[in-house]
Amino acid sequence: MIIAERKPIDEIYAMIKPFDKVLIVGCGGCVTVCLTGGERSVEVLAEQLRLKDNIEGGSHTFTECTITRQCDAEYVETIRSQAAEADVLLSMACGVGVNYMTELLGDSITLPAMDTKCLAANIRPGEWSERCAACGACMLEQTGGICPIARCSKSLMNGPCGGTQDGKCEVNPDIDCAWMKIVERMEKLGRIDELTEVTPPRDWSTGRHGGPRGMVVAEAVMDEDPEGEEN
């Protein structure tokens, strides 16, 4: 899932300050699961902003809503009229939500209340940890299912780097060395010899270059022209 953390209240207040009517928009997707951008978080932020506004002598109005997903046009559409009445929208979704609301509600300004962090797994209640950097060319079959791009501090294609100490990373001793974990895993799988092959540098032109990435799932595509619809 995508994890995102709320920005500090002072930073959010500075962003919305030039506007009067603020609509805070929560998202019922990933940020609800990681407890930072759902309905309850919207209520908390609204209360904090009202308090801050009182202290600052402001006269803003804060209204609230939460939609199922800000990355889905059909749900964004449900707040079109509410958005038109506000001077600014404050999104509590990840950056995808902010981008997509801006795109779909073109006459409205959407500001980010969140800092989007990464793609993460819920490793224990209340704690998430990055497991994939969405590189676009997965190599997990070579590394026993452990991602060197997301989990090694240097995103090394071949490792360990030589700075590993007691299984910990030299860059951040609080984390396990991803490459030590890969070595242990490959040993367990009886595939350690495969790590003697040198993996060439990644051609990042197949990944992040060339504008936004995406995919089309043909079975899910619906023809918008009813004339052209196949039954």
Ligand code: SF4
């Ligand atoms: S190699 Fe790592 S970053 Fe790339 S898709 Fe696989 S898990 Fe994600």
Ligand code: SF4
């Ligand atoms: S110690 Fe391990 S995780 Fe840290 S940078 Fe080196 S290979 Fe990567």
